Amino acid sequence: MSAPAPTVATQDAPALTGPQRAAALLILLGEDHGAGIWSQFNEAEIRTVCCAMAELGAIPGNAVERVMADFAAELGATGALTGSADRAEELLAKIFPPERVAAVMADVRGASGRQVWRRMAHVAPEAIASFLKEEYAQTVAVVLSRLGSDQGGRVLALLPDRLAGDVVQRMLVMGEVRSEALDRIEETLYRHFFAGGLRKPEADRYEIMADRFNAFDRPTEARFLAALETNDRDAAQRIREKMFTFEDLLKLDPAGCQTLLRTVDKDTLGRALKGASDAARAFFSANMSTRAAKNLQDEMESMGPIRMKDVDDAQSKMVSAAKALAEAGEIRIVKNRADDEVVL
Incomplete structure (x- = not known):
């Protein structure tokens, strides 16, 4: 079953949102008494209530009583109720066709799981x-x-x-x-x-x-x-x-290279090219003005010896910047395989 949401800490009714109150009520009503309510919901409302049900977790009995005073006697006997994705699916399965249940629960379970992965x-x-x-x-x-x-x-x-x-x-x-x-x-x-x-x-x-x-x-x-x-x-x-490396940057077209150069700071560019091949230096220099290329050369010479780790870090930053630009649709990059041109 899906990762449980945190137990509602407060015992006051306002601690529950509207969808959470609806979810708690529908769990209590079950499929027999709740079917008429479910049938009045549209698709979006079903998803909203089911997501709330999947994330509801354990609710103290007295908090449930505050939310659903009309059902206080019945809730007093059980003391508490627990909402889960499985419970939501169980209820829906007795009300709606299987394909509709599957479509709703795919979204519900996905939303619940994404909560964990977003936090991770x-x-x-x-x-x-x-x-x-x-x-x-x-x-x-x-x-x-x-x-x-x-x-x-x-x-x-x-x-x-x-x-x-x-x-x-x-x-x-x-x-x-x-x-x-x-x-x-x-x-x-x-x-x-x-x-x-x-x-x-x-x-x-x-x-x-x-x-x-x-x-x-x-x-x-x-x-x-x-x-x-x-x-x-x-x-x-x-x-x-399938790996995208610093050498793949040499496959950028002139416009893409110039866009990347405007994104990367001069220090990062200098360190990246300090330990790069002559071909890489020539490529980036060719996409810069003569003055900018000369300034870059002077800056690299003034650095003196630098650690290879610093070169790797700088090249990694350039690769990350290129991938971000590609994902935003601002440049087009080609991966290692010559026949595998893709837009990221």
């Missing part, structure tokens, strides 16, 4: 890795497949090598995650961090993993690719093909 986006990678290193590889794979690319990559890099390698393999072959299993994972994450599925197309799995690898620094990237190549050379190659 703000959890430190170190904390997530510390928690996941004691979990089964399949569970870790499910969690990482739903974290953002940068956050998921950083978590993966922090896992023990043996576990991380197993997780990568499982993410590449991951099929449909049963809703019951996903619900348990979401509930576990909720309890651990905050209480205190559909099948991906095969190409998408390698795309997701490539995004995770893009978040690594170069030594970590090389380590994971080498380990993966030992077990599955084809998978390693397919990930390489």
Whole structure:
């Protein structure tokens, strides 16, 4: 079942919203007495009430009595009620056709699950890795497949090598995650961090993993690719093909390159090109004015020796900036494969 919402702390009726009050009442009425009410709702209202029901959690009996005074006697016998996505689906299944129930509950369960994943986006990678290193590889794979690319990559890099390698393999072959299993994972994450599925197309799995690898620094990237190549050379190659690297920036058209240059600050550009190939320096210089190119050259010379890590960080910032511009539709980028031109 879906991760439960926090128990309503206050016992005053105003602590519940309108949809939550409606959800509590409909749970109490059940399918027999509530069918007439459900039938009067339009699609949007059904979704609103079901989302409230899925997130309702446990409500103290006296708070329920305050909200639904007309039912105080019956509620006094039960003491409390609990709302959940399963309860919402159970009620709907006895009132509406299966296809309508499935459509509504897909949105409801999705909304409930997204609550957990949205909050997970703000959890430190170190904390997530510390928690996941004691979990089964399949569970870790499910969690990482739903974290953002940068956050998921950083978590993966922090896992023990043996576990991380197993997780990568499982993410590449991951099929449909049963809703019951996903619900348990979401509930576990909720309890651990905050209480205190559909099948991906095969190409998408390698795309997701490539995004995770893009978040690594170069030594970590090389380590994971080498380990993966030992077990599955084809998978390693397919990930390489889908990764977007600093060298891919050289495939930008002049307009795209100039847009990127206007976005990146001079210090980042200088550090990125300080350790870049001659071809990369020539490419970016060709898309700048003569004066700007000369100033950039002077700035790089004045830097003196810099650490390779600083170069990697600067190049990563340029790659991230390019991807953000592409996602906004401002530039067009081409990935590693020459025949795989895409707009991100």
